[in-house]
Amino acid sequence: MTMIDERPDELPETANPELERRAERRESWRGFLHAVPAYVYLIFFFVLPLGIVFVFSFASRGRTGRPNLEGWNVDGWTRLTDPLVSTIVGRSLFVAVVNTALCLIIGYAFAYWIATRPKQSTRTLLLILVLIPFWSNFLVRTYAWRMLLDSDGYITQLGELTGLWGRTLFTLPAVFLGLLYGYLPFMVLPLYAAIERIDWSLVEAGRDLYASGTRAFLKITLPLSRPGIIAGSILVFIPSLGAYVTPDILGGAKTTLLGNFIVTQFGAARNWPFGSALSGAILIVMLLATILYFRSGARTV
Amino acid sequence: MTLHEGAATGRRLDRVLSINGWFIFAFLYLPILVVIVFSFSGAQNVGIWGGFSLRWYERMFGNGPLLHSLQNTLWIALFSTIISTVLGTAAALALDRYRRWVGKGAFDAILYMPVIIPDVTMAVMLLLWFTQIGLPLGRGSILLAHIAFNISFVAIVVRARLANMDPAVEEAASDLYATRWQTFRRVTLPLIMPGVLGGALLALTLSLDDVVITSFVQGPGATTLPVHVFGLIRRSVTPEINAVSTLMVTASMVLVFASLAIQRRE
């Protein structure tokens, strides 16, 4: 209700300005109380740990293997500029970007196909079929590829038969395959939600205007599905950046990615400060992406 | 009208998209099917069919450490689901039903982050934190970690469900003499129940699935099934893993169908 008028100059005797304020404060307090348990829990088990990562990133590698928190040691952070690190980081960024792009292209065609099936029952069925592998254990799905790509795995046999490829296990393409497999549903679901909502009459108008299906797609359908593209991309890109299980099972020494590298720092390498610095770097990227997401106004969740 | 009502993607494009679609389904399903099929293969070698056999299942059920890890997994999954569902539902209500309160904006952002943070980073965070506050690593620390990431997922699902609900219904309940608690119990909760259960199911699945975070915050002697299997996979690939995997897949499918059955009931 938007109307403008002047406020009365004097309050009548029965006026009670406190009422609204008290009611609002009551509501506000109730809302806060509802959130308190989760709020406290997350501050204690998420926000504070976030901070601790940065604290530890300035620690020194203790002699006994335990990190030493005295003083400020920037070794962890300076090592980020190490050529080995840059190679790994570069490779990880490359993998994350390419994986996101692959998921986007393949996922978009897939989501569009499902969204354009005329019957609701068909669409629901197809979505269920997408959900089932999505909900089965990630480990199992990655393991399945390990089996298939191994020396006597079917994919390898197929490759040898056609002469196109040999054993692909422990190579970068294997990791790509595994990541695409693992994250495709994360891209398809938000894309489907966004595409399904598009008002087709706009697309038809575009077809008339541009006299070409392709241009109508580029100028209308694609921009309208932007919220889905952004949501799906973030859901794929950031986890891809920190992928660990997939590169660990399907990749090898030559294909070390950021995730594996970090885990090593807390395992064999026993270099907690460095591992923390690496994790801190990822956190910064993640925070930037979050800000971008909120800014772009694509909040559909 | 929506896309599916009007879209007449040209004959050719539609065919291409359909072929693409079915290829992708094959891509998604074949690996899992191969695992399941070969769990029944008697051969030692995973690539070759060795006749129908249940020996790997027998081996699995006799495997002490494996069963112990399964027990831990179920205990952790159960409690993390219950606790995170309660906390997540309350959080969703706070965000959706109450217009303004102290720290609401920050809470919204904090709730969103566990969803997008990479496993590895969360694992590191929690390990460092637990070390710092001197929390002993064991079943309890794993539980605490699972709750930490599950609250957000439950909240998201419940929030989506709340947004679809006509808020006038709660006003009507209040108009009809219901107290806040009665309104929640008799009106709000039944109406968001599919969302709450959906969120709980999601939390359960994520807890059962988790590998990295658990492996970082677990203590000696207390591991979960996925982590245990992960260890097996890294060491050597045996057909026993196929059997375990098949069971895990079956469990997941049961969960998916359960969640769908719940969604139907509205």
Added chain:
Amino acid sequence: MGHEGDAQAASGATDRSEQPQMTSGVAAVGLHGVTKVFGEDVVAVNSMDLDIRDGEFFSLLGPSGCGKTTTLRIIAGLEYPTEGSVQIFGEEMGLRAPNKRPVNTVFQSYALFPHMNVEDNVSFGLRMKKVDEAEVQRRTGEAIELVRLSGMEKRRPNALSGGQQQRVALARALVNQPKVLLLDEPLGALDLKLRQTMQLELKDIQHEVGISFVYVTHDQEEALTMSDRIGVMNEGNLVQMGTSEDIYEAPVDLFVAGFVGDMVFVPGEIAEAGVVRLGGGETVQARTSSASGTTVTLAVRPEKLHLYGERSEAPPGRNAVSGRVARKIFYGEALYYEIDSGASGNFDVRVENVPSARRWDVGDDVVVDFHPEAALAFEE
């Protein structure tokens, strides 16, 4: 033209309703200085004083955004006033939540509980008040019968038509025997015929039950036909209060005149007391107390205008303006003739479609005639 009171101009309009009974002289609903401000500067309701009598059918009428729904919600307790007080039968409501007020609401969207059947919906309020089971059954049955939905008890809301849902909402509210019933545009979602039927039904139910109904609507025809009294609102202010006749025959300003019913507006200027000079120089007599020289807008209802071929044919002592038929529209039950009087403006004349009525054609020279009592003049 005062805010309240009987309309002097009201002439023998059939009074279909009995006069509302005043039980104790205390207003059923009393609003005093009620103001509601949203955010920094959005004034939804501006210092409203309102008394609704016990047993009357009272409508809050106004265009979208005028604050009528907000006012209703303040009475219900769903909003709290920024300033002012609300009393129900003399009892100050203060900070009381809706569940502590002796009023019930019928919502615009009905807000039926989708997971409960008709019976459970209707009996909800009674159960919340912990009324004993036998009485719950009895009263629920009576309420469902009152709205003529017997037989539908076990149905879910999504298996009911819009009209049926509306009746469930009504029963659900009335079963609690509230002191006042609040209705927020309850018939908005229904089609025309159903709406008209429901209007009469609501009126009958209100008589039977005997409590005050506070009815919010933007449909002036609805308000006119159903109400004992109407409060017209505009931009957060209560602009006029009175019976249907008051509002229709003696609107207090340009807004009410234009909002309720059709009205012909023509610019003019006060020549002397009670006389308005139109743009073309003609003078007409009107009900006005404005001073000479004031710019005014002359307002007459189309049905109070008559057409004659020449001035001599028209009865003497009345207003007459010459013009030409510019357009003729056939509405079925009546014809509307748009008369162009040149500089004096356009007059829409409504002529009942009866055999005795004279027909005119476009281009005919005519005289528009009307009684001085039928003409009003408003300053800006």
